[in-house]
Amino acid sequence: MEEELPPFYGESAKPVQATPSSLKMLDVGKWPIFSLCSEEELQLIRQACVFGSAGNEVLYTTVNNEVFVLGTNCCGCLGLGDVQSTIEPRRLDSLSGKKVACLSYGSGPHIVLATSEGEVFTWGHNAYSQLGNGTTNHGLVPCHISTNLSNKQVIEVACGSYHSLVLTSDGEVFAWGYNNSGQVGSGSTANQPIPRRVTSCLQNKVVVNIACGQMCSMAVVDNGEVYVWGYNGNGQLGLGSGGNQSTPCRLALQGVRVQRVACGYAHTLILTDEGQVYAWGANSYGQLGTGNKSNQSYPTPVVVEKDRIIEIAACHSAHTSAAKTQGGHVYMWGQCRGQSVVLPHLTHLSCTDDVFACFASPAVSWRLLSVEPDDHLTVAESLKREFDNPSTADLRFLVDGKYIYAHKVLLKIRCEHFRSSLDNSEDDIVEMSEFSYPVYRAFLEYLYTDSISLPPEEAVGLLDLATFYRENRLKKLCQQTIKQGICEENAIALLSAAVKYDAQDLEEFCFRFCVNHLTVVTQTSGFAEMDHDLLKNFISKASRVGAFKN
Structure with missing residues (x-):
């Protein structure tokens, strides 16, 4: 049997010793x-x-x-x-x-x-x-x-x-x-x-x-x-x-x-x-x-x-x-x-x-x-630090008149599109006009970090890029960002984007949000400027779920 405690000890009578440890990460x-x-x-x-x-x-x-x-x-x-x-x-x-x-x-x-x-x-x-x-x-x-x-x-x-x-x-x-x-x-x-x-x-x-x-x-x-x-x-x-x-x-x-x-x-x-x-x-x-x-x-x-x-x-x-x-x-x-x-x-x-x-x-x-200060960087940490670093880059993207610095070998490792487009290319500057600077920079940064940090409106543009480059994981991250940033003012714009880029899960999410906030959403400028076919489909679908019942 375990030792019996004196009456005044109660259930909490269990001391714990805490001596120092040294860990690389304090989780x-x-x-x-x-x-x-x-x-x-x-x-x-x-x-x-x-x-x-x-x-x-x-x-x-x-x-x-x-x-x-x-x-x-x-x-x-x-x-x-x-x-x-x-x-x-x-x-x-x-x-x-x-x-x-x-x-x-x-x-x-x-x-x-x-x-x-x-x-x-x-x-x-x-x-x-x-x-x-x-x-x-x-x-x-x-x-x-x-x-x-x-x-x-x-x-x-x-x-x-x-x-x-x-x-x-x-x-x-x-x-x-x-x-x-x-x-x-x-x-x-x-x-x-x-x-x-x-x-x-x-x-x-x-x-x-x-x-x-x-x-x-x-x-x-x-x-x-x-x-x-x-x-x-x-x-x-x-x-x-x-x-x-x-x-x-x-x-x-x-x-x-x-x-x-x-x-x-x-x-x-x-x-x-x-x-x-x-x-x-x-x-x-x-x-x-x-x-x-x-x-x-x-x-x-x-x-x-x-x-x-x-x-x-x-x-x-x-x-x-x-x-x-x-x-x-x-x-x-x-x-x-x-x-x-x-x-x-x-x-x-x-x-x-x-x-x-x-x-x-x-x-x-x-x-x-x-956790002791540790100057050693993991591979992932080192890659994050090298994004957009002109001193080590061997490739520049010119977008909206601004440069984004990257590394050819990393892009080829991380993205199928670059594996083919950069394979035999000796150019050190690539001009990009299809996407905006914030969107393309976020895409390149994603290849270095596996994460994105964008407002939902910009994430819509990145969703377009992810669809174009067939980057399915990036597409999911964009949808997650959009879901987290949806509000009454941008709901229709985000619904439109979901339909345009065939993001069915996101489309369903945006539709439910619009129905749940129907009164406010219908008073926004986005609803007033809504595409005719999209508006027609929206009203039809909303009717089927009883959105207009008293």
Whole structure:
């Protein structure tokens, strides 16, 4: 069985650790909470963490190092100075301009954040002193925690349900908060209201990685040893027994050098320097990946495949585990969308973060997502940049007295018309009079970008071109643009264009729009100037669908 929570915990008592990741693209759209943000806002995001008992809160940073928050704001966990929920992103002014290095959160929830300068800020739920400010009052705004940390640079943070750990640049661990099971590592079970260094057998050790379970703590030291302390009711300390530990205790792992540790709700994963994974603790959903649902109180190998593992992931809000191999394969096991997956399952996902966005309940981040500036351009991005670039072009189109610069080889690759017309041509200038400059420029740009950006009236001209060049995909894009831009004033003109270019789906759409807005449409200049045959057909068809009935 999973460890039972004290009565005050409730359903939300599931802490989640969030440590930095580095991704080429930050695809936050997989987390439902981000559907509240506009496309423009999403483009600016450089770091993000989704948290809360239902994945209903989020903190993110932008390209300008501004910090924004959004969500239900339970216990003031958004740091805005109140407990009001918000469905629109609000700027967290007290942290804007500071570079966020790492962030973690607990079940209240409470937040522990460290900046790139090594400063620590906390806010949110604080009934058990988990904010480290010496009080038990909820923190509605970020509070700078300097007690015993003023001369230290914090490089990693971790939260349990109601306790907190930080790791400093000199390898020291400080802890505070709820301590009923010894998770603060002080040797007692008294709550710790301010940061205190975790000593005992860590006194002369250099710690390189920390993690928190629900009510336990873990530390990896520079020689590959793992030290554990706190609650052990499901064997999540990996000591072979079920007794709690109030001070750090070394894990017995002969011949194994550990690089990282990750804590789930009540289970633990470690990654060795040889790319092997071991797991222990609760296993009622198969989260240990051992092929059964039996708990393990000592490290047990997880067999993924011959390829070495380079990343492990676990999240306190769900009984789910994930791993990524050197070859880029992502595996998941444990509770996945309500199913118990007892062996590592190969997914089609590209990163472990997606496992928790798509398969864990709630959909939260298991770490702070980050995207680093990347000067490398994909092939598609490079082609977009070269459109209408005179310095690299070998072909010019002269349209309405203006030049559009292009590349012969790309046009021949992308368009059947140019494959034949440019095949034996040595001309570097092509005069074009059949189509307007905006239309022809949009067509050439489409060949470079696979997209169009035109008002619906211009899209009509592009629809003509797409029909002439037999570019069926472009034809569909034009129809989509026209549908999105239709209004009472232009409806008749767009209907006429659809009929002219035999775009039957678009014709039906425009006709329905005109019928649904018949009174206004019949008063427009477009209707007054309507072609006689088209008007006759329109009235006939509208009559058949009952448009003129009282």
